[in-house]
Amino acid sequence: MDTLNGNILSSPPYKDLTKVYDLIYYDGPLLSHFKDAKKDNILYLWVDNDGQYNRWLIFKVSDFSLYKYLKNIDSLRDLVLDPSEDFIFTADVDQSLTYSNINLFPKNEYHLLGDYIPEEGVMFSADVPDAYSFFADSFDENLYLAELKKRAVYFKIKAALRPSVSSKFGSVVPVKVVNDFLDAITKSYKNFSHYSFLEDLKDSFSTQEKLQKAAKSVVNGIEPLFVDVQQSSFSFGISNDVWSIKTDIKAVKPWSNEILKRYKDEVIEIDYNSEEEVSSILKKYDLKERRSIFKPIFDVISDTGYSVHTSDSTYKALKDIKPPSLRTSNRIIKPKQEDLVALEPQKKKLVNIVVEIPEGGEVKDLGKKKINDGLLFSTDVTKLTPAIDQLMASERTYVFARPLVYELEFDDNIYYIDYRPLNFSIQVENKDQIDSSLAKLIDDLYQELNHKADLSDEESSKKAHLDEIIQDVVPTES
Amino acid sequence: MTVKYKYAQKIEELELGDSCPPEDTSFEERQAYRFTNEDIGDSSNFIPQGIAKPARINSKQDNNVKCKLISGLSMYSTKTLALRRFSSFTKQVKKKLGYTHLAKGVVGTGDGRVTRIGKDGHFTLFELDSCDLTQKFVIIETLP
Numbered sequence: 001m002d003t004l005n006g007n008i009l010s011s012p013p014y015k016d017l018t019k020v021y022d023l024i025y026y027d028g029p030l031l032s033h034f035k036d037a038k039k040d041n042i043l044y045l046w047v048d049n050d051g052q053y054n055r056w057l058i059f060k061v062s063d064f065s066l067y068k069y070l071k072n073i074d075s076l077r078d079l080v081l082d083p084s085e086d087f088i089f090t091a092d093v094d095q096s097l098t099y100s101n102i103n104l105f106p107k108n109e110y111h112l113l114g115d116y117i118p119e120e121g122v123m124f125s126a127d128v129p130d131a132y133s134f135f136a137d138s139f140d141e142n143l144y145l146a147e148l149k150k151r152a153v154y155f156k157i158k159a160a161l162r163p164s165v166s167s168k169f170g171s172v173v174p175v176k177v178v179n180d181f182l183d184a185i186t187k188s189y190k191n192f193s194h195y196s197f198l199e200d201l202k203d204s205f206s207t208q209e210k211l212q213k214a215a216k217s218v219v220n221g222i223e224p225l226f227v228d229v230q231q232s233s234f235s236f237g238i239s240n241d242v243w244s245i246k247t248d249i250k251a252v253k254p255w256s257n258e259i260l261k262r263y264k265d266e267v268i269e270i271d272y273n274s275e276e277e278v279s280s281i282l283k284k285y286d287l288k289e290r291r292s293i294f295k296p297i298f299d300v301i302s303d304t305g306y307s308v309h310t311s312d313s314t315y316k317a318l319k320d321i322k323p324p325s326l327r328t329s330n331r332i333i334k335p336k337q338e339d340l341v342a343l344e345p346q347k348k349k350l351v352n353i354v355v356e357i358p359e360g361g362e363v364k365d366l367g368k369k370k371i372n373d374g375l376l377f378s379t380d381v382t383k384l385t386p387a388i389d390q391l392m393a394s395e396r397t398y399v400f401a402r403p404l405v406y407e408l409e410f411d412d413n414i415y416y417i418d419y420r421p422l423n424f425s426i427q428v429e430n431k432d433q434i435d436s437s438l439a440k441l442i443d444d445l446y447q448e449l450n451h452k453a454d455l456s457d458e459e460s461s462k463k464a465h466l467d468e469i470i471q472d473v474v475p476t477e478s
Numbered sequence: 479m480t481v482k483y484k485y486a487q488k489i490e491e492l493e494l495g496d497s498c499p500p501e502d503t504s505f506e507e508r509q510a511y512r513f514t515n516e517d518i519g520d521s522s523n524f525i526p527q528g529i530a531k532p533a534r535i536n537s538k539q540d541n542n543v544k545c546k547l548i549s550g551l552s553m554y555s556t557k558t559l560a561l562r563r564f565s566s567f568t569k570q571v572k573k574k575l576g577y578t579h580l581a582k583g584v585v586g587t588g589d590g591r592v593t594r595i596g597k598d599g600h601f602t603l604f605e606l607d608s609c610d611l612t613q614k615f616v617i618i619e620t621l622p
Contacts, residue, residue: 025600026513026552026563028527028534029543030571047570054533076568093532118568125566126559126598 001048001055004090005112006103012043013089021131023070023124027248031076033066041066045080047116053092053100053430056176057116060085064143067135070128073243076118080466088113109194118248148227152237153264154311156183156318173234177306185238185294186224191292193219194264195285197255204251208428209437214247216427221245222256228313267297269310272324272332281332298324350410353378383409391435392476393443401471406438421465423458446470483590484605485529485549492535498545499604503591505521510553510585510603512611513621523581524611525573526550538565550602552610553585555619564621572621583615594601 017034023043024031034042041061048055057080061069065082066072080088082340088110092101105113157173197215205211221244228237239438242256270277301308309318324332356374357366366374380457387403409416415434418425422445428437449463483489488500514523528535528547535547554560560580567575585592589609593602605611 024563024566026567026575027550028547032566044566047568048574049531049533051531052533054531076566095535115568115570115573118570122566122568125562129597372492 001050001053001092002114004103006090006105006109007106009089009102012091012099012102013087014040014060017042021129023129041258043079045076045116045118047090053094055090055092055101057113058091059087059091062134064147066244067143069124070132071206072123072125075120076122076124077120080118090116140457145227146240147243148225148239149237149313151242151260152227152239152313152432153260153268154228154235154237154315155181155185155310155312156235156311156315158307158309159305173306174278177303178234181300181308182226184300188267188296189224189260189263189292190219191289192267193222193259195289195293196259196262200255201249201251203473204249209428209441213425214249218245218247218252222259224260232313235311237313245319264310267293268321269319272322272328278324278328278331287333291333298329298333302329318396348410348413350377350381350384352381352384382411383407388435391439391442393439395476397474397476398439398446398470399472399474400469402469404469408434422462442466446473482607483549484607484609485526486607488529488548489545491560492541492548494541494545494548497541498549499591500545500593503593503602503604505587505590506585506592507587507591508526508553508601509555510582510583510601510615511555511557512551512553512577512615513560513564513575513582514581514615514617515580516617518579518615519612520614520616523577523615524605525582528573536574545604546602549604550593551605553603554599555601556599557582557591561622563598563600578621579617580619580621581615582618583611585611585614589601589614593618 014034014036016037017233018036020035020041022029028046029044030046032044034044036042040342041063043059043061043066045057045059046054047057059080059082061082062085065074065079069076069079086107088105089138090101090103090113091099093099110117118249126286157177159173167418194215197218198211201213201214205214222240222242224238224240226236227239229235238260240256240260242253245252245256269283272278281294285293299376301321308321310321311318314333323329353371354369354376355363355366356376357363357370385405385407387405388400389403390397390399391404392398405420407420409418414427414429415431416425416427417434417438419438422442424441424442426437428434445462446466449459452459455463489495492498508577512523514520522530526547526549528549530543536543539547554563557580564572564580583601589605589611590603590605592604595601
């Protein structure tokens with residue numbers, strides 16, 4: 001076994017342990033759960049052995065961390081590195097249950113444990129064992145909310161000391177004010193998250209389409225949740241659920257963990273009277289981005305009838321949120337004349353038309369006048385199912401045995417393309433990108449599946465579908 | 479008719495008596511998957527941990543645990559569940575276990591008693607003395 005260089009202890013770190021369950025077992029326990037006298041969760045992960053000893057990594061975990069591991073939300077590495085705990089132990093245990101070579105590793109020495117610390121991405125990979133079903137259910141109800149509250153940003157809206165406001169409602173805040181504020185926070189936070197995701201994680205995705213798709217999915221997943229409220233001066237907590245995000249991209253989770261705090265620091269509590277901060281905003285975001293992130297907040301915190309404060313969950317340590325000066329606000333969000341057109345691009349819609357054309361003629365040959373003359377009727381559509389006979393990728397053209405029918409949705413000037421048999425969704429901003437994006441996707445997938453040795457069940461099914469629909473692959477003529 | 483278990487002597491030495499194999503096991507025919515070395519004929523593929531690495535047994539373990547360690551072999555009911563479980567092992571655990579391949583076989587009523595199948599597809603086989611799993615299992619793929 002490897003020599004360890006931790007801090008040697010003379011006795012086991014946790015005593016009076018009662019076995020709860022072997023979470024992972026193969027010919028013997030590999031990960032065992034115990035409770036100590038204080039009912040704390042102590043886990044033993046088998047990491048090494050020789051003829052005389054088994055070496056265990058011993059660590060304490062919170063109920064919530066264990067819950068997240070069992071629900072396949074967090075990895076074993078997340079569990080071992082539970083941020084609420086400051087130490088990990090190792091011990092060599094022999095047949096008589098004598099502990100020796102007991103080492104303590106504080107957080108800043110975890111690197112000394114090398115491969116004993118689980119690598120990224122190793123999940124529990126099974127259903128919650130029956131022994132934990134009650135435990136998991138109770139989390140679903142209570143501790144989930146408690147954890148959301150723990151990471152929440154708290155706000156307090158107070159009626160300003162102005163007769164026109166306070167004499168009418170006292171300290172009570174009208175619903176509309178609250179509603180406007182929540183609406184503004186939601187918009188601003190989601191836009192901030194969206195632009196931050198695109199910028200911060202652009203190197204984690206192989207294509208722009210994948211980045212855009214992930215941004216949409218993750219930002220929806222971490223939308224602000226209303227988790228706590230107090231009456232009187234209106235106080236509330238807003239949090240986000242970072243545990244339900246499903247992604248294979250490792251950088252997404254730590255990014256999600258930080259985004260709400262970053263929003264608080266970079267948008268809400270920022271000092272708008274600091275030239276340095278304002279310059280940083282101007283440098284970081286373009287006007288469209290600035291308006292989508294900062295304008296909703298400026299609108300609500302500039303309402304002089306009310307003051308906005310951030311706080312902790314006790315609502316005691318209030319921090320005043322000061323609106324920017326008019327000059328600063330204009331610098332950040334007021335469009336110049338030449339920007340106005342760019343800010344509000346013409347919104348488009350799709351129209352399905354039935355038009356009469358001469359036999360042997362083609363639609364593309366029709367001019368505007370002939371279309372008008374031959375128009376039988378038209379109707380607005382947002383969804384349709386186009387069919388294509390072939391797709392031309394850069395090097396290869398795919399000819400289909402039968403038309404490939406996909407779903408096309410048009411919303412807010414974005415085209416959303418879904419092809420369910422291959423389980424893909426892409427989005428493009430321009431109609432001219434539809435065929436080329438589809439072709440690239442089919443080409444990449446077809447080539448990948450044809451050159452991969454071991455296919456998963458899902459990949460085999462996709463390959464079978466492609467083989468069925470593709471009649472011929474020919475070189476694309478340049 | 480009395481049956482003789484493969485590790486009866488060890489069971490006796492640990493004074494596990496009639497509690498090993500446990501009462502809630504049965505003779506059943508089952509499809510089974512097990513992690514092994516590349517050579518299925520290598521007898522170390524089917525040796526209980528408590529025999530191969532006696533240190534894994536300790537005095538504080540209850541009889542059920544001792545019984546499984548000294549005479550039980552882990553199996554999975556499906557290939558999917560076996561591979562899913564293997565993915566939950568850390569790199570270090572995989573290295574220490576040393577298994578590189580997935581083998582498949584059918585465990586018959588004449589091979590021994592089996593536990594109920596857990597939610598993760600795991601069950602334990604307690605082999606009879608006559609059972610030779612090297613003849614019953616074949617390698618089906620390399621483990622990731």
